[in-house]
Amino acid sequence: MSSSYKGQTLKRVLVTGGLGYIGSHVVVSLLLTGRYLPIVIDNCHNAYPEALKRCAEIARDEMGPDAPQPELHQIDLRNPEDIEAVFAKYDSQEGGIWAVVHLAALKAVGESGEIPLTYYKVNVGGSISLLESMEKHNVKNFVFSSSATVYGTPKIIPIPESSPVQPESSYGRTKGMVEAIMHDACLAEVTRLGEGALRAVSVRYFNPAGAHPSGKLGEEPMGRPGNLLPLLAQMASGRVKSDLKVFGNDYPTPDGTCVRDYLHVMDLAEGHVLALDALDKSKSEPGIFAPVDPKKDGYFRAFNLGKGKGMSVLNMIDAMHKASGFDYKYEIVGRRLGDVPELTADPTLAEKELGFVAKRNLEEMCTDLWRFQTANPNGYRS
Amino acid sequence: MSSSYKGQTLKRVLVTGGLGYIGSHVVVSLLLTGRYLPIVIDNCHNAYPEALKRCAEIARDEMGPDAPQPELHQIDLRNPEDIEAVFAKYDSQEGGIWAVVHLAALKAVGESGEIPLTYYKVNVGGSISLLESMEKHNVKNFVFSSSATVYGTPKIIPIPESSPVQPESSYGRTKGMVEAIMHDACLAEVTRLGEGALRAVSVRYFNPAGAHPSGKLGEEPMGRPGNLLPLLAQMASGRVKSDLKVFGNDYPTPDGTCVRDYLHVMDLAEGHVLALDALDKSKSEPGIFAPVDPKKDGYFRAFNLGKGKGMSVLNMIDAMHKASGFDYKYEIVGRRLGDVPELTADPTLAEKELGFVAKRNLEEMCTDLWRFQTANPNGYRS
Numbered sequence: 001m002s003s004s005y006k007g008q009t010l011k012r013v014l015v016t017g018g019l020g021y022i023g024s025h026v027v028v029s030l031l032l033t034g035r036y037l038p039i040v041i042d043n044c045h046n047a048y049p050e051a052l053k054r055c056a057e058i059a060r061d062e063m064g065p066d067a068p069q070p071e072l073h074q075i076d077l078r079n080p081e082d083i084e085a086v087f088a089k090y091d092s093q094e095g096g097i098w099a100v101v102h103l104a105a106l107k108a109v110g111e112s113g114e115i116p117l118t119y120y121k122v123n124v125g126g127s128i129s130l131l132e133s134m135e136k137h138n139v140k141n142f143v144f145s146s147s148a149t150v151y152g153t154p155k156i157i158p159i160p161e162s163s164p165v166q167p168e169s170s171y172g173r174t175k176g177m178v179e180a181i182m183h184d185a186c187l188a189e190v191t192r193l194g195e196g197a198l199r200a201v202s203v204r205y206f207n208p209a210g211a212h213p214s215g216k217l218g219e220e221p222m223g224r225p226g227n228l229l230p231l232l233a234q235m236a237s238g239r240v241k242s243d244l245k246v247f248g249n250d251y252p253t254p255d256g257t258c259v260r261d262y263l264h265v266m267d268l269a270e271g272h273v274l275a276l277d278a279l280d281k282s283k284s285e286p287g288i289f290a291p292v293d294p295k296k297d298g299y300f301r302a303f304n305l306g307k308g309k310g311m312s313v314l315n316m317i318d319a320m321h322k323a324s325g326f327d328y329k330y331e332i333v334g335r336r337l338g339d340v341p342e343l344t345a346d347p348t349l350a351e352k353e354l355g356f357v358a359k360r361n362l363e364e365m366c367t368d369l370w371r372f373q374t375a376n377p378n379g380y381r382s
Numbered sequence: 383m384s385s386s387y388k389g390q391t392l393k394r395v396l397v398t399g400g401l402g403y404i405g406s407h408v409v410v411s412l413l414l415t416g417r418y419l420p421i422v423i424d425n426c427h428n429a430y431p432e433a434l435k436r437c438a439e440i441a442r443d444e445m446g447p448d449a450p451q452p453e454l455h456q457i458d459l460r461n462p463e464d465i466e467a468v469f470a471k472y473d474s475q476e477g478g479i480w481a482v483v484h485l486a487a488l489k490a491v492g493e494s495g496e497i498p499l500t501y502y503k504v505n506v507g508g509s510i511s512l513l514e515s516m517e518k519h520n521v522k523n524f525v526f527s528s529s530a531t532v533y534g535t536p537k538i539i540p541i542p543e544s545s546p547v548q549p550e551s552s553y554g555r556t557k558g559m560v561e562a563i564m565h566d567a568c569l570a571e572v573t574r575l576g577e578g579a580l581r582a583v584s585v586r587y588f589n590p591a592g593a594h595p596s597g598k599l600g601e602e603p604m605g606r607p608g609n610l611l612p613l614l615a616q617m618a619s620g621r622v623k624s625d626l627k628v629f630g631n632d633y634p635t636p637d638g639t640c641v642r643d644y645l646h647v648m649d650l651a652e653g654h655v656l657a658l659d660a661l662d663k664s665k666s667e668p669g670i671f672a673p674v675d676p677k678k679d680g681y682f683r684a685f686n687l688g689k690g691k692g693m694s695v696l697n698m699i700d701a702m703h704k705a706s707g708f709d710y711k712y713e714i715v716g717r718r719l720g721d722v723p724e725l726t727a728d729p730t731l732a733e734k735e736l737g738f739v740a741k742r743n744l745e746e747m748c749t750d751l752w753r754f755q756t757a758n759p760n761g762y763r764s
Binding site for chain 2: 113114115116117120121124125128129131132135170173177180181184185187188191192
């Protein structure tokens, strides 16, 4: 199997959870660079292999028939021997696996409080097994899908990366724990291997929304959407008949509803490519590791990926009304337990060090989402 | 196999790591109650099956020939299917497994920084699998072996349980993570099962030392002892030829050397029995869960197990000199990275709620240790 494009050797990037909402957009972004070849791991728990076909289709549309083709391994991170087999397979191929982008995880905050052991097993246990295989197979670049939930209820808004990690849900704790584990793994490797040690970036997501502009790739939650934007899209298309509830309009925010930092999923996906590029560059110049003392902290950094701009629930309903034309009726109900008034990123560190800017605007986000919804009224099962 | 003693049905208690230093003393303490039957799990990574024979011997010496006999399953917590098989085995026997005392763990702070992934896999991954099996087999009482290291460098000495959990080593982080995971598991079960939910106690050890007074059971580290007291004992017996280094004598303590809270291992072991008794009692009266709101926090408590009295390195050398007659030569060298001047427990909560008092004194601790050392000059391999 070829691992080059236009004469350039591609670097293999293992993307766990690569069929998911964010994962599939990361896969497309990697393909479109013409420099990275995504190898996808997914257990299809909340995702469809169809997503990968769409990724390949977008790549061919934009790059021509010799576009790189992603590969899929349908395995579960709870089976360490299956992870091992994937790494072993590429050991024999030139370049092996160059990096891992680790997105596979259970992600529903509410559910995490109901079945915490499953969340810890999958999110924490799976990450430990993955890092063990990386160590064994000498894979030294790691990008981890973390979350703004690690900040819990932060004291400073917009939130800088220096805010303490003190998550308030089981889901958030799984993310905080994996950050601590990978940080320890990075430090241990510096002691043993010096500059050849594991290098890792944790990217802390704010609220990704929208879809690839082609209309071919988007969010496809199983069951009733848990997040606001997919719910609004499915309501507008008639796929979901639902009451729209707004939880609280008496928060200390401009219109009284909760404010979140929504960023376009393609911006978020490209943030992962920037993180990989930064890891690559860091071998020849201090780059993102200039501010840290590797002997004390290992090659480990964490970055917010957000827009740095807050949008309220009512802002989002209004924007989706403009994109879809649907006349949303909503009911204001009481505040929801655990919701904080405002969560927006301080995005300056990621801009300065990764060159990351979430440049797509709210209108684009809603238009792209609506395009995906109308082109795929029943998602990937259409 | 009988599970009664003098007509009383015994409650089966699964003791993970039951062949280890603390584990074997817990097993003896459980046997001597005549109420609990220890079922031991151990992978013999740093322990010997001989320890269990000694436990049974002590029980027969003290209780007669019909003393309860512990059972051993030599398995590794990294294999969830092996854990499952043990639980399944007792499902078919009356009473099944009533409680789990979970001590199995890797425990060397220094090593944890060198091979953190192995520590997370064994200590955190193993605990998740164990808790999953408990949930599946309806085992609702849990005592977890935690550590004073979860406090990191505490602001208040003596340390109350309300000190923040902010460990400073990979080992300490594994303990802090398991506490968080079990806490979440307790809360989730309250929501689902109400009063029938998992009840858990985390016991945070200070510095256990000494041995069972029979001279049959003690600490048997593989290789050169990493802890002060076993090293002093092995030096006195001639088993180890070693320089004795005291790391720093310029700390702000009475004699300038580090102060720790040493407690007799039999006091510590009996603390586990008190924790099980408290869990048992809590079914009929609020007991240790009176101060918590189960709907908010689950049935979860953490207690320090310490003496509440600090002893310096030089105090301990002097006490072991008195017990063994050995004339220790030591050299004062520089401070060791990561050592804090003083770590002593505030033991009032455990005394008030569990009735726990570390009553054995320093002399007893050293005499018992020396008795074990002279009776077993080469440990369990004698």
